[in-house]
Amino acid sequence: MFEQLGLIGCGLMGGSFAMAMKRAGLVKRVVGYSKSPSTTERARQMGVIDVEAPSALLAVSGADIVLLAVPVAATEATFKAIRHLVTANMLVMDVGSTKRDVVEAAHRVLRDHVASFVPAHPIAGKEVSGVEHADPDLYQGKQVILTPTERTLPAHVRRAQELWEGLGCHVHQMAPESHDAAFAAVSHLPHLIAFALMHGILHQYNGKEFLGLGGPGFKDFTRIAASDPKMWRDILLANRVELVEQAKMFQRSLMTMMKLAEDGEGEKLEELITEASNARAHWRMGQKLK
């Protein structure tokens, strides 16, 4: 149970966290700050936060738990803004989709107080953003990855784990590097592909007509292409090393299958499709594939 949450970034992720913490009775008071004053004001009017802070630093003042829910590219600047008030007893977390860059920024900026920082990535989101879409159920039943380093205080990791479990999440620990490779594969690359597919169609003659013919498969496949451009620009840039690795592996698979289709190698093509189809048919969110 926490006394005061300092929430930096009152958008979809941060707002949903504050609402879920309040509902679960895990925090008494939420002090919020957003870069845009109108967002902070709206969050307070909606009851998502109790008090508006005029700066990130003042949002941290007096808090025993701090959540950074800002675009990953803004993480380092946010650490700089708050570092003078981070204490050893304070649990500091983020919700960023990349972890290696965040951990490096924490080490650079927080120095000794990096012990208070438990890097976190809740696997939840919507293709819409903003506090008006905040939802206390956003994290319910979802996975949360914690990527503590050897300098993170184990007691803070335990508190972080209990907190997310208290919000109905399944918590796993991974090294930041493994996290980034995994999410390059299952999230960042699929987003990049969805953007590139839309782009490739839009720029051909009759492309808009073609798009009008997309059915239910196209709808689901491209849903993530509608995601927030600034947020995804930042994620793709932050995780570019792993992303490029994954993209290369994907392209090899794509080239292999395309070549089989071109050469009329039906049997071998069917074999590869069957493998993919079986794996996907047995896939369940939040469960390790057998």
Next chain:
Amino acid sequence: MFEQLGLIGCGLMGGSFAMAMKRAGLVKRVVGYSKSPSTTERARQMGVIDVEAPSALLAVSGADIVLLAVPVAATEATFKAIRHLVTANMLVMDVGSTKRDVVEAAHRVLRDHVASFVPAHPIAGKEVSGVEHADPDLYQGKQVILTPTERTLPAHVRRAQELWEGLGCHVHQMAPESHDAAFAAVSHLPHLIAFALMHGILHQYNGKEFLGLGGPGFKDFTRIAASDPKMWRDILLANRVELVEQAKMFQRSLMTMMKLAEDGEGEKLEELITEASNARAHWRMGQKLK
């Protein structure tokens, strides 16, 4: 209104068509044939068809409307099996996802009776197959593309159009080549990509662990990867020329965006993502993009 539907292929697509036609009062009697006798029997037990035919030819005998609902690769053989009983008054349609190969097969095999054939592609489906998933609502509200050639009898095209409209569909006409290019872009390539993505992840060290971390975005993006392997092998092979064209355009877009991420060109990357994101955000199934 038709007297007797000769249904060749009593699976998901064919079974759903028979159920929808019956419910709409558009046909009195359905005579069905499937390659596997157990499928035909199950279709009759479920009331999807009224009479089991022992061969494709006998399913056509006495019919005033015939629907081929077989894998695209089986189309030519099916035309050969039925051609002796195809008449000038009979409306013959298929439901295949590719049209150029089907039209060519029809010309080769049906000769003069090709006038009776109205190539059709209802944009509907499920990632599961089989008569047990047949659903009279499958076609409701969906688009149907007709690709008549200069040899198709206009009266048959009109009857086909009215029939699909009677099932609640929106009907468009296109040339077979335009159809195949469009569906390579919005359906066949997305399937190939989804198969290749699953494949690329499965074959890396820790791949199964990675898959366990996929969230809601991954779930929707890869849903089509669970599709039927034989059916998709046939579609990818049948439409390989257009598929390869589309795959090349997609790969150019992907390479461009990857390069921008690698080079840290955030502004330009955001521009391309924004274009894709806006297009997808304004996309509505069945509507031409403005």
